[in-house]
Amino acid sequence: MRRHALAVCLAALGLLTACTAQGDGTGGVPTPGVPGPAEPGTLRVLASSELSDMGPVLAQVEKDTGVTVRPTYVGTLDAVNMLAKGAVDGRYDALWLSSNDYLRLRPEAAAKVVSETPVMSSPVAIGVRNATVTRLGWKPADVTWSQVEQAVQDGRLTYGMTDPARSNSGFATLVSVASALSGAQSALTDADVAKATPRLKEFFKGQKLTSGSSGWLAAAYGRRGDVDALLNYESVLKGVPGLTVIRPRDGVITADYPLTSLKSTNARTREDVRRVTEDLRTEKVQREITARTHRRPVVASVPPAAGLDTARRRELPFPGTRSVADGLLDSYENELRRPSRTVYVLDTSGSMEGERLDRLKSALTDLTGDFREREEVTLMPFGSRVKDVRTHVVEPSNPGSGLDAIRADTAALSADGDTALYTSLEKAYDHLGTGGDTFTSIVLMTDGENTAGAEAEDFDAFYAGLRGDRRDIPVFPILFGDSDRSELAHIADLTGGRLFDAQKGSLDGAFEEIRGYQ
């Protein structure tokens, strides 16, 4: 049942969550959308978001080959799902994920690949605040996953990581941790995962930050100050100041970034892919890659950039079947991770009447397929004031009833009144109180500017007066209809959230994107 729900939501995600890469930090605006038409000399590449740091390298490749690489960033699982469903055919010319490990578990997707060539590599690692390393008395070269686990259990280490369902770095981290803590000597099995579940539960109690992208994770980490470590690829962690980057001794999973050509493309396109690949593997470009992105070269004659430790690590095998990989993901979402608590502050003012309200209802209804077990969802529709506060929990024993209730409340939404945006936001903070053992956040959907109640300055002052956990609650505003970009960007910046754009893309897409941050 749960697995089915996951599959459905991933399927729904397919076309919606592809987003271009402008800005990955706080205040960045992803633009869900579709790639442009085919153009000779341009490769439309569906790529992992971790590759957004490759801009300068790709500019060099363009100089060398005359081929422009135009990436569209998307989570790995979404990309694989799109490929399997045929949604990549004719829309993209190549695929470039952090790893094709998951892709290989899906025969329908694997059947669409012609060739794949690893371009660079980066292992999963843990980046720990220098001061924390000292406090824990760790010798970075000797740290194991079990030691990390112990520090978490003792309450001496907290960390952030990306959402495994949205980001390959999160997925590879999850598999590394599960493999190491299960004590499995070879590729994980369902039995290994079941056996490791109690330990994994303890381990994920230490996770204080979640994110749909590595960029936002690093920004949120910098802002918070009370999180001790980040789990991510070594290349990402090396870019965050003040971290000691540790590759645990008992093994890691390594991303090898294969540039992948597709059967749905013609021979000329594949020839362009081949030329780009060849150029990426020249010594010159490999040197540039390792110097600029902290990834490791795949050409023996180019040494890794200074600061990348070359001591060997065991490579943990990636699961060999989809049931193990999906099962692990499923238990992470529904069982292992801390649950999320979210208030959806929904503009149902008069201007939403008609098509806009219909779109909101349909997007919210679709979203119910994606809510996790144990998740607490509050709908807070507002006009001139907050109209209603309805809280539902997706109970593991009967997830259907909570979801049905959310759908019923959604269907009952009606549009009238002004737009008391800031007053409603303040109410959302009041409602959430202290977070407890959850990932707590606010989603703000509005189609216009603030026209009633508190003003922007009032909200700034309100936020400045927040203390403790409540200050850590981010607002994820969604641009929709005639809402004001600068007003919403300010709210995102102030609260450490991130702005999502449903003016260019779809409202469903924005809601789905935000899931990675909840």
Place this chain on the structure above:
Amino acid sequence: MGIVLAVLLIGGVVAAVVAGRSSEDSGTATKTVRGVIGSEKAEFFEDPDVVKALAAKGWTVRAETSGSWAMEGLDLRGYDFAFPSSQAPAAELAAKYKVRGTLPRPFYSPLVVVAHKSAAEVLAGNGLATLDEGHRGVLKMAAYLDAARADRTWQQLKGAGKYGELTGTLYLSSTDPETSSSGALYLAAASYVANGGKVVASAAEVGRTTPLLHKLVSVQGAQQSSTDAAFRDFVSGAGNPLVLVYESQVASLLADGQHPDDLVVLYPDTTVNSDHTVVPLTENGQALAELLSTDPRLRKLEVRHGFRPQGEATGFASDTSYLQQELTGVRQAPVPTSAVLHELARRARG
């Protein structure tokens, strides 16, 4: 550096060849042949000297790579040849496209295991391998299969404790036997040894050997789909310390001037050759196959890329600290029929 130059030169040569068609330059009419090749031959066809040698005979080759077994799924209309890395997929392609006659096999390359030094030493210290001088040795397949059968871990081997990375189940990494030739050939070699030195043919033999083959594959988890990718990972220091690749890939690396200190080549005492087999789809494809088999200049270049041209015992492997000149002490296991090999692969993965 070498590769940068290569790419520039390829560009230059292709441009020159194309220009030559319409202007004074060359008297030879240039024919372009298009083909699909196994990834391990990509560097050969990209080598500027190979491009030149082909151009001198009036040919330009446009090749794209694919897993050998995956070629069956491609639409090869408009192509002149397919060039998988073993006979079985070639035979299937020949049947599919109604290609008659003996399929040309210009060169071959045995499967070898590349190992990090630490891993090779531990294998040798535990009777699983013998090491020659330098960077060369022999893997004892029967002993290795016994270890695999017993789920032997590195921790259980003497001397592994010194090396932090040597933990977990001992296994050879191979490519996916259902899509890639080298993975299937690994099963061919292993099943031959497991079947008491006889090629697996009957249903009973298939049944008897598959539990072990399944073990060899399932411990690996997700597998790479091409030997090129597997070898790249090894070179970059990621991945399992024991990886099955083609000898030609190592030879090619060495010919490039690379001599990785931390690389030992273990020749399995029972291995399988990959017979790189051309499936000519047009007359031009047939002519190219002919050329690859007979042209002395191309044969020399094949050796440079680590392939062993058919019918030529000497002159191979200049770098004998890593490679064997002649394959002494290495038994060639015959490959089961295509149907049996498919069945073994399917059951090993399933």
